[in-house]
Every structure is written in C-alpha cells, then in structure tokens.
Amino acid sequence: MLRSISTRISYIVAAVVIASTLVTLLFTSSTVEEDMTNAQGRTARNTIRMGMLYLQEGYQSLDRYRKHAFDDRRQSIKDSMTIFMSQIDSYYELYKSGKLSEKEAKEAAYKLARNTRYFNNDYFFIYTDKLEALAHPDRTLEGRDLSNLSDINGYAFGPDMIRKATREGGGYVKLLWTRLGEDEPISKILYVKGFSKWKWIIGTGAYVDDIEASVERQKQDLLHDMRKGFSQIRLAETGRLFLFDNDKKVLVPPRGAGPEFAKTLNLKTGNTLIHDLKEVGKLGEWRLDYKVRRQDGEIVRRQSYVHYFAPLGWFVASTVPMKEIYAPVRDLIVKQGAISFIILLLTIGVIYYVIRRICLPIRSVSRVAYHVSQGDLREAKRVFAMATDKGHLKKVVESFETGKEKRFDEVDHLVKSIHTMLLTLNSLVSQVQVSGDQVTGSALKLGTAINQLEAAVENQAAATQELGSSSREISATSQELARTMNESTTVAVSTGELAAQGVHDLGEMGVTMDAMRDASGGIFSKLSVINSKAANISSVVTSISKISEQINLLSLNAAIEAEKAGEFGQGFSVVAREIRKLADQTAMSTLDIEKIVAEMLSAVSAGVMEMDKFRKQVETGVSNVALLGDGISGVVTQVQTLTPRFESVNEGMQNQSEGAEQISKAMIQLSETSIQTKDALTEFVSITEQLSSSVSSLEEEVAAFQVDQD
Known part of the structure; x- marks a missing residue:
C-alpha cells in the first residue's frame, strides 16, 4: 500500500507554508530593513533640519548683531568726523577772520589730526585731493603719494576714497590695515569726506576686530548651545549629531567621540570621514555609508547624513551604527518568526485534521479497489461495509440509496461510484x-x-x-x-x-x-x-x-x-x-x-x-x-x-x-x-x-x- 495521501498532502502543505513563511520573513526582513533605514534617514534628516533651523536663527542673530554693530560703528565714525570737521572749519574761520594765518590754521589742523584719538586708539588723517598724505599719526606716511596703495588682500582703495570724498560728498571704505603699533592687519572701516575749501580729503577709521571678536564670542556661545543641544539628541541607541566647518575642523564632536575623531578614516575610500562628508555635503547629497575601525580594532558599518550651512560654512552631520538601525528589525524578525512558527504548527495540525477527514474515504475506497484488483470481492464488500458503518460515508451511501444527493463533493461521488461498481461487478461475476x-x-x-x-x-x-x-x-x-x-x-x-x-x-x-x-x-x-x-x-x-x-x-x-x-x-x-x-x-x-x-x-x-x-x-x-x-x-x-x-x-x-x-x-x-x-x-x-x-x-x-x- 502507498503512503497515506493525507500525510503526503500535509507534507506538501507544510512545505508550502514553511516556504511562504521563510519568503515572508526574508521579504519582511529586507523590506523592514529598508524601511528602517529610510525611517532612520528621515529622522536624521529631520533632526539635521532642526539643527539647521537653530543655526539659521543663530546666524540671523549674529548677522543682526554684526549689522547693528557695524552700523553703530559707522555712525560713530561719521559723528566723530562731523566733530573733527567742525574743528577744521573753526580753524578755517580763524584763518578767514585773520586771527590765524593760513599756514598756522593748517598746522593747527595737522596737529589736531596727529594727536586726536578716540575709541580703541582710532585716529584722523588729512590727504590732498590727489591722495598725498599731509597729516597722519604715522609720520612716515606724510608727504607720500598713497593713491596706488593697496591692503594686504590687494585692494587698491585710493580711487574709491577720491570718488567718495570728492564726488559723493563722503563715504565708507572697508579694508584690511595694520593697527598702530601692531604688525598684523585687521579689518578697518574708513570714512572719508572732502574739505573743498583747502582741497583736502579728511578721513578717519575704526578697527572692527572687536566687533568680529564679539561676533566670534557669540559664535562660540552658539556652538556651546549647539553642543548642549546635540548632547540631548540621540539617533537609535548611540547615534549622535556633530558639526564641522569648511576647514574640516570639528566644531561640535559627537558625544562620546575621542579626540582623534577628526582623523577617523573611511575604510571604503581611504579618506578621512570629515573629507568624505564635506564632499557629500558640497554636492548637495545627504547620505554616506562607510566603514570605520573602532579603538578596539573592530570594523563597524555606519551611516551618516550631512547638510551644508553656507552662510557660516558649517556642516551639520549625523552618525549612526548600522547594527543599531537593524536591531529592531532583528527583534521584529525573531518575534515574527516565533509567531509564524506557532501559526505554522497550528496550521499544520488543522490542515492535517481536515485533510485526514477528507482523505479517509479515499483511503477506504483505495483499500476496496485493492481487494477488487486482487479479485477478492467478498473482502472488498466487507471493507466497504466496515468503512460505511459510521460517519460521513454512511450518510453518503444512505443518501445515494434513498436518491437524495445534496451538497456532495467528488469524494462522495467516488464513494458512490465504487459502491455501485462493487455491487454491479459482484452481480456480474456471479452471473x-x-x-x-x-x-x-x-x-x-x-x-x-x-x-x-x-x-x-x-x-x-x-x-x-x-x-x-x-x-x-x-x-x-x-x-x-x-x-x-x-x-x-x-x-x-x-x-x-x-x-x-x-x-x-x-x-x-x-x-x-x-x-x-x-x-x-x-x-x-x-x-x-x-x-x-x-x-x-x-x-x-x-x-x-x-x-x-x-x-x-x-x-x-x-x-x-x-x-x-x-x-x-x-x-x-x-x-x-x-x-x-x-x-x-x-x-x-x-x-x-x-x-x-x-x-x-x-x-x-x-x-x-x-x-x-x-x-x-x-x-x-x-x-x-x-x-x-x-x-x-x-x-x-x-x-x-x-x-x-x-x-x-x-x-x-x-x-x-x-x-x-x-x-x-x-x-x-x-x-x-x-x-x-x-x-x-x-x-x-x-x-x-x-x-x-x-x-x-x-x-x-x-x-x-x-x-x-x-
């Protein structure tokens, strides 16, 4: 006799269910991994956007402070120039009234320019309208033609000074210039105005390094706030945000990173991680997958998102270990696998019971067919009678005998056919x-x-x-x-x-x-x-x-x-x-x-x-x-x-x-x-x-x- 058809069908169904479960788990794993990666990416991008918004606010605050400080400084310079010009006018009036000779009046003006100081050792100077130095605190410049003079960046500011002083009635010029007594040039704002009565160009200026220092201090405060805020932000388990600038200097390192974080190498490219992130950020992309070696020598895969804040030249980036992204996926797959295994056992049990109920008539009929093939119709009738003494087959045979066939399937009709064939064959062989x-x-x-x-x-x-x-x-x-x-x-x-x-x-x-x-x-x-x-x-x-x-x-x-x-x-x-x-x-x-x-x-x-x-x-x-x-x-x-x-x-x-x-x-x-x-x-x-x-x-x-x- 062959193996039980219910067992074979159960094996087939179990194999199909197991295969579908494995395929589902694999598909779910890959899909959930991708979804988790995308979700983590969205979280990182949203977090970086929040950081960018904070940077935007900080930058706007710095920009407002700088603009206001420069406006105040320019106004102060202009006000100082007004006071100085009124004194020069007084000397000119003394000259006109005859109280002072022109030379004396001019010498008094020169002396006033050489000795007057305000703010942070700021001074005045007097040039001719051709930009020849007449009076300057740096006496070495007096008598020199400064029309072709340039600052350290190569900016020839002479023509602008002449134009703004003589044709525009006064104006500001910004350049890099060395403070008196110092060697390093710093940023300076000049205000020049023409004095047509003597064909002079009078100017004054103020160094704005204090403003930049104040802005820098505010930047440091902003970085401090960013560092404090980044320390509270967590991506996955140990993922963090960090900040670096165009010079690849790490401004806010990720929490827990060592002092050599800026030198961390991307094992995929051989470049530093900061270099690759800068390239990705400058290209307008977001994501970078890379491998790094930890201090204990283990190689780990990580994922970073980066965005460039151009006004400050800063880059906001994230770093998250890939295994932490996939950890929920593994937990989900394990749980789903356990649930699928339980469902598989229940399904196999139910299917085996149902299929056994369906295949029992077929098994009985196959035994009857076997005895008929051996020519033992007497034993075949006995087996069929035993199979139909109780249960569904008895109802099927009785319904066929009474002529009431309702809602019967192929197995029931097979039982009917075998029953009819057995009776007919028995009668035929007897006859x-x-x-x-x-x-x-x-x-x-x-x-x-x-x-x-x-x-x-x-x-x-x-x-x-x-x-x-x-x-x-x-x-x-x-x-x-x-x-x-x-x-x-x-x-x-x-x-x-x-x-x-x-x-x-x-x-x-x-x-x-x-x-x-x-x-x-x-x-x-x-x-x-x-x-x-x-x-x-x-x-x-x-x-x-x-x-x-x-x-x-x-x-x-x-x-x-x-x-x-x-x-x-x-x-x-x-x-x-x-x-x-x-x-x-x-x-x-x-x-x-x-x-x-x-x-x-x-x-x-x-x-x-x-x-x-x-x-x-x-x-x-x-x-x-x-x-x-x-x-x-x-x-x-x-x-x-x-x-x-x-x-x-x-x-x-x-x-x-x-x-x-x-x-x-x-x-x-x-x-x-x-x-x-x-x-x-x-x-x-x-x-x-x-x-x-x-x-x-x-x-x-x-x-x-x-x-x-x-």
Whole structure:
C-alpha cells in the first residue's frame, strides 16, 4: 500500500507554508530593513533640519548683531568726523577772520589730526585731493603719494576714497590695515569726506576686530548651545549629531567621540570621514555609508547624513551604527518568526485534521479497489461495509440509496461510484459464474449427445453398408434370375426344382427384406433422434448465444463502471475486456456451431427423407417379395402348367432387377450421406471441444473473483 495521501498532502502543505513563511520573513526582513533605514534617514534628516533651523536663527542673530554693530560703528565714525570737521572749519574761520594765518590754521589742523584719538586708539588723517598724505599719526606716511596703495588682500582703495570724498560728498571704505603699533592687519572701516575749501580729503577709521571678536564670542556661545543641544539628541541607541566647518575642523564632536575623531578614516575610500562628508555635503547629497575601525580594532558599518550651512560654512552631520538601525528589525524578525512558527504548527495540525477527514474515504475506497484488483470481492464488500458503518460515508451511501444527493463533493461521488461498481461487478461475476456453470453443463450434455449421435451414425453407416451389399446382391441375383428366366424357356424341366429352390431363396430373401425393413426403420428412427438432438443442439447454441450476449452486455456495463471509477477501475476494466473477449470468442464459436448444426440438420433431414423413401421402397420390395413368394409357390404347384407364362415372369424379374438396382443406388447415396454426417459430427465435436475450452478459460478468469452469493 502507498503512503497515506493525507500525510503526503500535509507534507506538501507544510512545505508550502514553511516556504511562504521563510519568503515572508526574508521579504519582511529586507523590506523592514529598508524601511528602517529610510525611517532612520528621515529622522536624521529631520533632526539635521532642526539643527539647521537653530543655526539659521543663530546666524540671523549674529548677522543682526554684526549689522547693528557695524552700523553703530559707522555712525560713530561719521559723528566723530562731523566733530573733527567742525574743528577744521573753526580753524578755517580763524584763518578767514585773520586771527590765524593760513599756514598756522593748517598746522593747527595737522596737529589736531596727529594727536586726536578716540575709541580703541582710532585716529584722523588729512590727504590732498590727489591722495598725498599731509597729516597722519604715522609720520612716515606724510608727504607720500598713497593713491596706488593697496591692503594686504590687494585692494587698491585710493580711487574709491577720491570718488567718495570728492564726488559723493563722503563715504565708507572697508579694508584690511595694520593697527598702530601692531604688525598684523585687521579689518578697518574708513570714512572719508572732502574739505573743498583747502582741497583736502579728511578721513578717519575704526578697527572692527572687536566687533568680529564679539561676533566670534557669540559664535562660540552658539556652538556651546549647539553642543548642549546635540548632547540631548540621540539617533537609535548611540547615534549622535556633530558639526564641522569648511576647514574640516570639528566644531561640535559627537558625544562620546575621542579626540582623534577628526582623523577617523573611511575604510571604503581611504579618506578621512570629515573629507568624505564635506564632499557629500558640497554636492548637495545627504547620505554616506562607510566603514570605520573602532579603538578596539573592530570594523563597524555606519551611516551618516550631512547638510551644508553656507552662510557660516558649517556642516551639520549625523552618525549612526548600522547594527543599531537593524536591531529592531532583528527583534521584529525573531518575534515574527516565533509567531509564524506557532501559526505554522497550528496550521499544520488543522490542515492535517481536515485533510485526514477528507482523505479517509479515499483511503477506504483505495483499500476496496485493492481487494477488487486482487479479485477478492467478498473482502472488498466487507471493507466497504466496515468503512460505511459510521460517519460521513454512511450518510453518503444512505443518501445515494434513498436518491437524495445534496451538497456532495467528488469524494462522495467516488464513494458512490465504487459502491455501485462493487455491487454491479459482484452481480456480474456471479452471473458469469452461474452462466459458466450452465454453459459447462450444456457443453457436457452436448458432448454426450454428440457421442451418442456419432455412435448412431457409425451404426447407421455400418447398416447402410450391409444394406448396400445386400442390395447389390439382390440386384445381382435379380439380374441372374432374369438371365435364368430367359433360359427357363429352354430348361422348363428343371423349373420345378429351381422354383422349389426359388421358394426357399424367396423365404430367405423375405427374411432379409424384413431385416432390411427393420434396419431401415431403425435407421429412420435413429435419424429422427439425430434430427431431434440436432434441434436440441440448436436450442443449446441459442442459449449459449444469449449467454454470450448477456456476458458481453455485462462486460460492457463493467467497463463503463470501471471507466467511471477512473484509475481505481483499471483492474475492473482489464477483467471486463477479458470477459468481453471470451464472450466474443464464445459468440463466434456459437455461430460456427450454429452453422454446422444447420448443415447437419439439412443433411440429416435429407437423409431422413431418403431413408423414408428407401423404407417405402423396401416395404414395396417386401410386398413384392411376398407376392413373388406366393407366385413362386403357385409356380411350384403349377410350374408344369405355367411354362407359357415364363415370359411374363421374366418381364417381372426384369422389373425386379431394375428395382433392386434403384435400391442399390439409393443405398449408395445413403452411405455417402452417412459419411458426410459423420464428418459433420467430427467437426461438431471439435467445435464443442473448443467451446468447452473457452468456457474453461472463462471459468478460470471468473474463478479469480470471490463473490457473495445472494
């Protein structure tokens, strides 16, 4: 027997469920990893955007402070210039009023420019409108042409000073210049204004390094606030934000990072991490995946997002270990795997129970089919009865028997088909066995009748041969008697003796004719028996033909039922084909027997007719012989007086000779008919043996089935 189909289906379903679960876990893992990565990226980008907003606010605050400080500083410079210009005007008025000479007035103005200081050691200077130095705290510059002078950055500020002082009525110029007493140039704002009365350009300026220092302090405060804020921000478990500038200087390192963080190498590119992040930020991208080596030597994968804040030249970046991004994914996969395993066990249990419930009828039906294929219909019925004693199959069979089929599936119809096929096959095989027994009995009876008929035909042939010999002897005797009667006219004297001898011979011939009449009567009766037996054979052949037709019909029904049963009815289909072949052979043999019996009936009927005719002729001959005996007796008594009538007697003898010759011919014909009848009986015996062999084969095939005899 094969393995349980429910077990195999359960294995298949379990394999499918396991495969789908694994595929789902893999798909979920990859999808969730991607989603977690994207989610972490969104979180990092949003956090960086928040940092950028804070930087934007800090920058705007710095920008407002710087702008306000510069505006105040420029206004202060302008106000100082107004005061200084009023003093220069006073000197000019003293010159105009004659209190001071022009030279004295100018010298007073020069002295005032050289000695006046304000704010952070800021000063005034006086140039001609061609930018020749007249008065300057740095006396080394006096008398020099400064029109082509440039600052440390190469900015030639002379033409701008001339334009703003003479044509624009005053203006500001920004440059890098060295503070008095120092060597390093710093940022400075100049305000220049023309004094047309003496064709001067008067200027003053203020160094703004204090403003930049104050801005820088605010930047440091901003960085402090950023450092404090970044320390509170956490991405995943240990992910942090950090800040660096265009010079790759780490302004706010990630919390927990070592002092060598700025030198951390990206093992994928061989560059420093800060370098790669700067390149990514400058390109407008966000994400960078990289590998770094920790202090303990372990290589870890990390993910960073970076954004560039151009106004300050700063980069805000994040760094998160990849394993922390994937940790929730692993936890989720483990939990989902455990849940899937529990669901898998429950699913397999439920599916096995359901499939077992579905496959139990199939298993029972397969056992029934197995016993049927082995020819044990009795055991098959017992197994089917045990399977249908209780449960769903009992309801199915009862519903089929009552004709109420509702909501039945293919298995239920298979049970119905097997049940119907089992009943039909059992009935078919039982009928075939009974029919085989009947055919066997008929064949035995037919064989006995044929043997009897064969013996009778042999006796008839022997009697016919004897009768033929007697007829030939009679014919020869009649011819000889005719010749004798021809000679009787010359030997009338010996007629008495011959007549006496003739009377004696006629007595013997009468006995012979009586025997011939009795033999012909026996032959006639035996031929009648043969005719009746042949008629019986015809009826037996008809019965065999009907039986073969019934067997053929039953085998056809069995083949139809086996075809309905599908693969379970293949064994029945083979048996049905064999039964149909045997039925066809029986039908063919029956047709041959019927043909031979018909020929035999025809021959026997002809023999009966000929024998009846011969019997009548024999009876006529017996009568003639009796009359002849009476005549001869009269001849014996009146032989002396009947000599003249020998001619008429001679004529009668001639007629008797001709009748004897006709009898001889009829006996020859009867002998030939008997031979043909014997040959036909021999052929009929062969056909009967073939029929008996076919019936034996059929019985052997059917004997393989064990059926219940109802």
